[in-house]
Amino acid sequence: MARGLRQLGPLRLAIAALLLAAALFVALNSWKLPQLTNAEAALYDVRVAALAKPVDSDKRITLVVYTPDTNRKTGKISPVDRTVMAQALVNIGKLGAKAVGVDVLLDSAQPDDPLLHAALKDIPVPVYLAFATSKASPEFISWEQEQDLRRTMQAVRGPTVQPASILLDNDADNVSRRWPTHKAGMPSLLSVAMTEHTADADPRFGNFAGAIRFRRPASSDRPVFDEIPIDFLADPDTAALTEAQIRGRYVLIGAHFSDFDKIDTPFTRTNTLIMGEKQTIGVAIHATMLAQLLDKALPAALPQWARVLGALIAVVLGAATAAVRVRTWQLALAVIAQLAGFLAFPFLLQRAGFDTLNLPAVGWPLGWAIAYTAVGAALRAINAAQREFAQGALGKYLPRSVAAEILRNPDRLSLHGEKRAIYCLFSDLEGFTKLTHAVEPEMIARLLNDYLDRLSAVVLAHGGTLDKFVGDAVVAFWGAPIAYEDDAARAVKAARAMYEAGEAFRRSVPAGVPPIGRTRVGLHYGEAIVGNFGGEGRIQYTALGDAMNTAARLESANKPLGTTVLASREVAEQVGFASFRPMGSVTLRGRATPVEVFELVGDGDDEGGRLAAALVAAHAAGDAAALQVLAGQVAPLAKQDPALATLVRRLEETAPGESYGLG
Known part of the structure; x- marks a missing residue:
């Protein structure tokens, strides 16, 4: 982390x-947030419209409305005809309404105001008249209108006539979604005022500013609220026909015109998908809030x-x-x-x-x-x-295929130590240390870089991992960070190729440089701890453990054994013994356990391989006579094959079953 x-x-x-x-x-x-408010509001509208409860007509509330037909009959559009209102109020009172709310501003003085005032004074049921102040709603109410409203209230106010607020708080997109907040200097909201002196009162709605609960009609021919034209109620003969829709109900008087007092609701935006609804008249919004209050449907x-x-x-x-x-x-x-x-x-x-209004959906x-x-x-x-770290760290030490695989799947490269069975290789250039004292430093740097480039290329070409350079020594391994089935064959071929690359290097040195010795290689198969070590400031992907030490000892053993590429039995067993000849059992320097060693030879070394195998077998069997005969056969080859001559000498100096100690 x-x-x-x-x-x-x-x-x-x-x-x-x-x-x-x-x-x-x-x-x-x-x-x-302005950029998100519309999206939040739209999703809220979808929720409301989709989950709105379908209901039959509400038998507690009736709307009495001015319609375009009313205006044509009276010849008045604005202000609406107050004679009709006066006559309707008289009949509503006689029919026994529970309370009346008037969602029509009685601001501009009219000749028939006395008739309306008289009807209001005489009405036997509570009436709540629309009221608003210019301070509470400066965009809709002028100071002059407020004064007219105050004069009207002064003229009719009494035990049964009181003012009520009809202001709605539409959102920024002009959609009515929430109950309006109570404003200073304003009476109670119309729906609250109509119920506050009745058994239906619910004080929780007095300061409620949460979501309006909208309902939808269960059938297109049965609206949520019964709606009666006001001129129908103004006529005593037809008013009697509406008694069932008036008696004991809350009656709201308002306007239902096509281009006036129309308000968007959550149903408006979703009408094409869900409701078929368009804008709603203002008095219906008040009726909706009144119904919510009567149902005590305060959302949590x-x-x-x-x-x-x-x-x-x-x-x-x-x-x-x-x-x-x-x-x-x-x-x-x-x-x-x-x-x-x-x-x-x-x-x-x-x-x-x-209440999911303001919920950040x-x-x-x-x-x-x-x-x-x-x-x-x-x-x-x-x-x-x-990836950049891996590419930089691995590009010079891993073959391209392995590096590419690790970059595609970094998990393949463990960033901690883990035990793996690997093929460990150590190489060394014979006599290079002495050479450094006989040649100029610039030439040493040139020769060493050339030599290491050649051997590094061999390791990478054979799919190995370059561990480190120690002077002229090259340390490499196969089987990590990614193991392949043919790692053994790759490692053995690389060991032989490194020896051959060393021979090619010896032949390429410039004139005047003293002779350079052979490249010796040690190869062992065993378990080691591999991973990134050294701390986060300076790390190295390397292998540690006895297997690496054994490979290093095998490389050193080449010198006394007269061999060039020496491998342990564990390696020979992995690839088969065809390319190896046995070199007996030795005790490597610093180790107590004997190791059976084998020299990697070319395919044409049939005679040397046969003799080496026979010598080791005769020694193991304790057959001194056979060993002597074989030694005689080796003698003519000793000069061309010093490793074989050395094997004879070692076997002669050890007892059967005994390993030769390298000191």
Whole structure:
């Protein structure tokens, strides 16, 4: 973790932190951000419209409305005819309404005002007249209108006539979604005022500013609220026909014109998909709030801590999803599941009766997306740094195929020590140390670089891993970081090729340089600890353990044994003995356990291999006579094959079953 942060760098780390902070901010405040408010409102409207309860006509509330036909009959459009209102109020009172709310501003003085005032004074049921101040609604009410309203209230106010607020708080997109907040100097809201002195009163709605509960009609021919033209109620003969729709009900008087007092609701935006609804008349909004109050349908409010917790969960999920390392299809399923959860959760809350107005239904998934992007970008930067590190660290020490595989799948390169069975190789250039005292440093550097380039190329060409250079010595291994089935064959071929490359180097040295010795190679197969060691400041991918030490001892054993490429039995067993000839059992310097060693020879060394195998077999059997005969056969070859002559000498100096100590 700490290393990853360092690889990210302070600038990228600061950017990632800022993005995560932005993600949390968006997840908490999406309803307040201009770019997101419309999206949040649109999703809220879909929730409301989709989950709105279908109901039959509400038998508690009736709308009495001015219509275009009323205006044509009276010859008045604005202000609406007050004689008709006076006559309707008289009949509503006689029919026994529970209370009357008037959603019509009685501001401009009219000749028939005395008739209306008289009707209001005499009406036996409570009446609540629309009232507003210019301070509470400066965009709709002028100071002059306010004075007219005050004069009207002064003229009619009494035990049964009181003012009520008809102001609505539409959102920025001019959609009515929430109960209006109570404003200073204003009476109670119309729906609250009409019930506050009745058994239907619910004081919780006095200062409620949450969501309006909208309902939809169960049938297109049965509206949520009965609606009667006001001129129908103004006529005593036809008014009697409406008694069932008036008696014992709350009656709201307003206007139903095609181009006046029409308000958008959550149904408006979704009309083509769900409701077929368009704009709603203002008096119907008041009726909707009144019905909600009568049903005591106060939605449960989500506490602020729940919103904060939801935002934190969204951001953490986004960050965790970007950080988790799974298959692509698993990641896709996780992303789809989370986004589906973000989409469904607000609907579930709405259905459960919670107020999801101001719930960040867009903010949470957007915060998730920002966090996912921030962490994903940071991880990509870390991966790029690690890839650059791997490419730089491995490019000079691994074959291209192995390096490419590790870059595609970094997990293949363990960044800690692990036990692996590997083929360990040590090589050394005979007499090079003495050469450094006889040649100028510049020439030594040139010769050494040339030599190491040749041997490094051999290792990489045969799929090996370059461990290190120790002076003129090359250390390499096969089987890590990636193991292949033919690692044994590759290692053996590389050992032979390194000897041949050393011979080619000897022939290529410039004139005047003293003769250079042979390249000797030791090869062993066994377990070692491989991985990155040295600390984070300076690391090296290397192998440690007895297998590496054994290979180093085998390389040193070449000198006293007269061999060039010496391998342990463990190597010969892996590839077969055809390319090897046995060199007996020796006790390597610094080791107590004997090791059976074999010299790697060419395919044409049938005679030398036959003699070596026969010598070792005769020695093991304790057959001194056979050993003497074989020694005689080796004598003519001793000059051309010093390793074979040395083998005879060692076997003669040791007892059967005894190993030769190299000291």
